[in-house]
Amino acid sequence: MDVVIVGGGFAGVTAARELSARGRRAVLVEARDRLGGRTWTKDHDGHPMEFGGTWVHPLQPHVWSEIHRYDVETETFPVLEGLRQAVVSDGRLVDLSDEDAVRALAALDEFCAPGVSLFPEPFAETLGPDPEGLTDRSLREQLDAFKAEPALRDWVEGMCCTIAFGPLEQSGASEVFRIYALSGHNAEQTMASLSATKLVKGTRELVNSIAEQATLADIRLNSPVRRVVQSDGGVRVELESGESVSAPTALITLPMNVLNSVEFEPALSEIKRTASADRHAGIGMKCFVRVKGDVGNVSIVGPEAQPINWLVTYAHGPEGSWLIAFASNPKKLEMTAFDDVQGMQSALQPFLPGVEVESIVGWDWTNDPHALGTWCIYRPGQLTQVLPDLRTTEGRLFFAGSDSSNTWRGFIDGAIESGYRSARDIDHHLAAGGIAARG
Ligand SMILES: Cc1cc2nc3c(=O)[nH]c(=O)nc-3n(C[C@H](O)[C@H](O)[C@H](O)COP(=O)(O)OP(=O)(O)OC[C@H]3O[C@@H](n4cnc5c(N)ncnc54)[C@H](O)[C@@H]3O)c2cc1C
Structure with missing residues (x-):
């Protein structure tokens, strides 16, 4: 394996597909019994209801491009x-x-x-x-x-x-x-x-379409991560089940508010830890x-x-x-x-x-x-004090997720954009370390 991806929201799933396209093998570990994270289409009373993220728009270039790629139907709402x-x-x-x-x-x-x-x-x-x-x-x-x-x-x-x-x-x-x-x-x-615009069959259609093309990724649901240990040899990601998965790199796509619920060794930067403890304002x-x-x-x-x-x-x-x-x-x-x-x-x-x-x-x-928390809305001061560090690589750990997107932060678009960026950066990092793509 080249990468362990922690989290199967839009950021993690997009990164898994992009890494596959680059010939990189990944294990994606997701705590829930489904993909999509803070998007969740749930059938109720005959309707596909979005309990989380819903709206998309052509001004959000990354999600719109995915909608076209998979021919996902949209409607005015x-x-x-x-x-x-x-x-x-x-x-x-x-x-x-x-x-x-x-x-x-x-x-x-x-x-x-x-x-x-x-x-x-x-x-x-x-x-x-x-x-x-x-x-x-x-x-x-x-x-x-x-x-x-x-x-x-x-x-x-x-x-x-x-x-x-x-x-x-x-x-x-x-x-x-x-x-x-x-x-x-x-x-x-x-x-x-x-x-103004939502997906007719729900966000699950889009996230599942992306996941289906993550052909080199081993996607594991019901796999909450407990601890992430980084050493000279690589990264070991320990699950609550007692199992662990290892790779030369890991991509952390946890929501900002959740970062501190996983133990990192060595500890994450002080800014990341403080941001997670303070949380963003979305409640x-x-x-x-x-x-x-x-x-x-x-x-x-x-x-x-x-x-x-x-x-x-x-x-x-x-x-x-x-x-x-x-x-x-x-x-x-x-x-x-x-x-x-x-x-x-x-x-x-x-x-x-x-x-x-x-x-x-x-x-x-x-x-x-x-x-x-809900979608990411920074508190006063967090834009300048937190954002640059939240995106910063720490050794073999890369970070993605809508909560640290520079543009459509707090939106599905930001999560997808961060998936593109992190997959590219990880591929370059591995290539620079002499690890050729194998897929
Ligand atoms: C109520 C609500 C409404 C919203 N409305 C919109 C909207 O209309 N339009 C829009 O664009 N966006 C909207 N959003 C925001 C959008 O849904 C999110 O910004 C985006 O989906 C976040 O994607 P992500 O991959 O960065 O994070 P997440 O989707 O949160 O993915 C992170 C993943 O990590 C997993 N995880 C957490 N802890 C662990 C662990 N210990 N081990 C393993 N996995 C773990 C989580 O289960 C999750 O699947 C809304 C969000 C909410 C909550």
């Missing part, structure tokens, strides 16, 4: 026909006309304007000048200084909550500016890249909520004072509707458990007065030991 857009502002539901929606986008453009100079070339590794110290500022601070008419301001705040998916005072303002920059410094394109709750009756096709945003920050119709009909609810700070939800129907029902009243909740399904990523 949410459906735009008859879409009722609204915002909960000052506790009241305010409908947004088409004209209001345009004004809301203009408000988002204005909110993101200070970040334009920070990301003049968002696909490059370097940042622009930051005389105002934006990289150290939280979204809360940035929003407190932002003026707009109340409903539009609340809409912008609700979008920031949905993008950050963590408490605003803990989420870096630069994270929203980065996504805006990657979307061409344009609010309309930002909205499209965040939530939100995404769930599918079944409600009585046909609530129509809605997309309703709520500011941070609301326990829900985005509510969108997934499916609807006279026999009932499925909504997707996003709560950026689940502590604000007065729910006793993930599936507390009464707690969700009261949280939804400002959004859909009188709505009756029947059931809730989803996944608690923050308490999932193999994720310990």
